[in-house]
Amino acid sequence: LHSPDFYKMNLCVSQCVCRLLVSLQDHCYYHGRIISDSGSSVSISTCDGLRGYFRTSAQRYLIEPLTADDEGDHAVTTMTEKNFTPAVCGVTNTSWSDDLEPPTSRSRSRSAVRPSRLRTFIALVGLEIWSNGDLISVTPPAGANLEAFRKWRNNELVKKKKHDNAQLISGIDFEGSTVGLAFIGTLCTENSVGVVQDHNDRAIAVGATLAHEMGHNLGMDHDDSSACACSGDSCIMAAALSWNVPRTFSSCSSTNYDRYQSQRSPSCLLDKPDAKTLVSRSVCGNGFMEIGEQCDCGSVEECTNPCCNATTCTLSLGSQCAEGLCCHNCQISPRSSECRIKQDDCDLAEYCDGESPSCPEDMFAVNGLPCNGGQGYCYNGQCPQRPSQCIRLYGPSATEASPKCYNHNTRGLYWAFCRRPSNDKYIPCQLEDIFCGKLFCHHGNENPNYGRMVRISDCKAAFFSDYIKDYGQVDTGTKCGEGQVRHRDK
Template identity: 65%
Template sequence: MKYAMRVGGKDIEMHLEKNSKLLTNDYSETYYTEDGKPVTSTPQDVDHCYYHGTIVNDSESTVSMSTCDGLRGYFRTAAQRYLIEPLSGGDDGDHAVLKYEDQSSKPVVCGVTNTSWNADYPPITSKSRSRASGPSLLQQQKYVELVLVADNREVRTYRQMQSHLTMQLICLQVYKPLNTFIALVGLEVWSDNDKISVTAPAGATLDAFTKWRNSDLANTKRHDNAHLISGIDFEGSTVGLAFIGTLCSDHSAGIVQDHNPRAIAVGATLAHEMGHNLGMNHDDSSACACSGNSCIMAGALSYDIPKSFSSCSSVNYDQFLNNRNPECLLDKPDYRNVESTPVCGNGFLEIGEQCDCGSLEECTNPCCNATSCTLTKDSECAAGACCDNCKVRAIVECRMKHDDCDLAEYCTGKSADCPEDVFTVNGIPCDGGRGYCNNGQCPQHHDQCVKMYGPSAENARTYCYEQNTRGLYYAYCRRPSKDQYIPCQRQDVLCGKLFCNNGNDNPNYGRMVKFLDCKASFYDELTSDFGQVDTGTKCNDGKVCNHKMECQCEPGWLLPGCDTKDESFTGLSRGRLFRHC
């Protein structure tokens, strides 16, 4: 779609396309009846009126527009930012184009301090990872499946659905340079009353919202990240708060005050708080540079709404990706197919295209024809770890071996992409015999203690683990219900609750019990328990913890899960074959 207008004495032409990556295929909306009954629907046409694009001959431009009820939205030229809104209802009336200038007299800030939460909080427990070689994790395409929740005060301000989608559109635009798509999987509207205690202290509200997310939302809607949009006025000048470095965990959440009638300003705050979830700290150094007068992760919002992340934010994000391996970011959502044909020049490789390097002004790839999205003459490829000088490589390492449990991958000569990341068979000794490979990992008690209590933490002595035979709320093997704690058999104590020594005073997740030099974490609610020993952890010579929290392997079965037959088994207990303890 093309749209022309005159702005600042100049004629501009926008090239717009439907935003096919705004909503996922399982997008749903949940409202509540007066008696508190949730009603969930899956509207089929809500995203057909949302567009994004660029301005012709302006490489720094970006456009996010809705045609749902007249033309409204945001666009940016190299020199200025603008809002466009209908002067009257309907599609055919006049529209106003306004320079965007936030004239709020109240300075507003993010409530996060860079020391509020440890970057290791809570521990990521992924069992697979993408290893850096060829494209880094920062360079790879990533996806955040987002749920927005509007509290009752927000509902009573008569915010329309379009406003919340506009907020998400702003996020989608600013994260695009970081190869990160923000996909909305759900909108929950607390139309009857709040489901938590929403109070002016932002920290208390964030804690309550996070608890509700884990106990309620997580059970009804699959998602990676959730943010509460609230109509309350938080204490002081705070308009947002979020946990740092917690995406893909139970603390992947944030809260945002609807502090401005312009959805673009609230969307910028949403992008900021989500940045914290992705491991970004505030830009507190003059060395943190970005295009524009203000960066997204600035601690205080300026009148000039930020449009890009700083160099410091990119470094923070890269560190988070490499240190935490948040696997949920690599899961591609099933986007709604609102496009009948691919759009050449949008930078996304779509069905029917051989390549897409962006617009003619943006494209710097000699292997790709920007006007037709086809390969240039004699080119075999335009991108990929196995593409070099427009040719597909063969028998070249494209992903190096990362550790004892990994295998290197090599280009096949048939594809520009590196083959699927694979790892060694389970049960091979790793890390000098301190563990056994399990699904590409080398799980060990010590490493799990470091994740829970920080780098100075150590695995506890055997006496501590013997408490797991007691079946207490902090010492057990299995918990089938909230108030039922099944004790470990004595031979299985190293497979129950994780016990550690030293490290931080408090665990990164859960609450702590400490006695002598033993400490363990516990949880009031029946939820994901990061304080349990991981499946596959070595618990004795040649033995590992299986999924039942048992330290054993039947004769004739291989480590680590004891569910794979050893064809060479002769009935003798030798090598890595062991009988019950």
């Protein structure tokens, strides 16, 4: 899928930047199966001739044009394991980054947006080609490339185009057998990047590597081959790329992805593209409702929705809708039907309007309303409390530390303070404000899920190097005294 303001950017010989608004070609990418061969798969492009990949139960083939002429001769070659060089991902640390932002979005809202596991659509919003020299230093060490690209993206690319993730494909031969590297669980953050080596003549193999590295950004670890299974001969998140190019994620990847979403709640995943903003031609059967479609439940083989005609992507006879929290038995629910129940003290119920199959936007109670029996105050739909923050930081067995630990906040040290206006300035708490500063916990995991731990006796605190993203503090909106709440700057 392309966004309407998709751009392609070339760097000219004169060092000028040529921004090209691309007039997209008619749809020319197809995938499917061979009739009567359940073990087959096909992925073909008809742009400028036929090129792509198809597989039968017995063999794999590549097809590509021999000339630039659309109607010229084409070559079909058999894929063999001859001269195959093993390629691996350079990711060895299977934990999320220390300085990751903790989850802030409400996971309940996510469940209403994501209809099934791994059902995630990716819209290409831009392509930048460095045709007259690299804009960063690209060298054989993959780790150095990843860090350089991360910095360039945050300093330059984010200013050019709004996006959630960026991947660098390079012709430089990375050190050893490494062909890709990415940060784990960093989507929607400044570390949402990966680097991929153009390591194979088969574009599908490089594409599989890019999918693998993006999988890391989505919180997926490498598969344990003894415990993970997928529908293909190999799985996308295998640590090494096999000769049989993977096309599917494993059961372990699905579990990792679900865990990442529930624990981190990356907010940009909730920004489902509006079908009206996509300019590529509608493709019936891709599972995404686009302009001109009333519904899209996937291919004829995949569709299980009785409200949708999978062949035409139109509503079945007598149906008013095919999906949505206000769609029941293919009919739009009556006005005032509850479509999202009240979850807690800080939530509000939502009701159908009788016209749309979608439930209205999730709303919450006004900030400052007492919640959880007076233990907290509502803040942006949540009831933030210190004990639950300790669980988030150190795991389910963690508890809040004893009140005496909070006395450290009067010291104004890097691990105990109330305010931090810069990286090296720590302002102590007044005695009456000690519960509004650094969060102190006890028990739980040895190290925090994010940040770095500082332990003083039975008092555990989390330290962050960046004062702007110091999430070891008591959360904003948390009750820290009668009539008192923690504020980011106070």
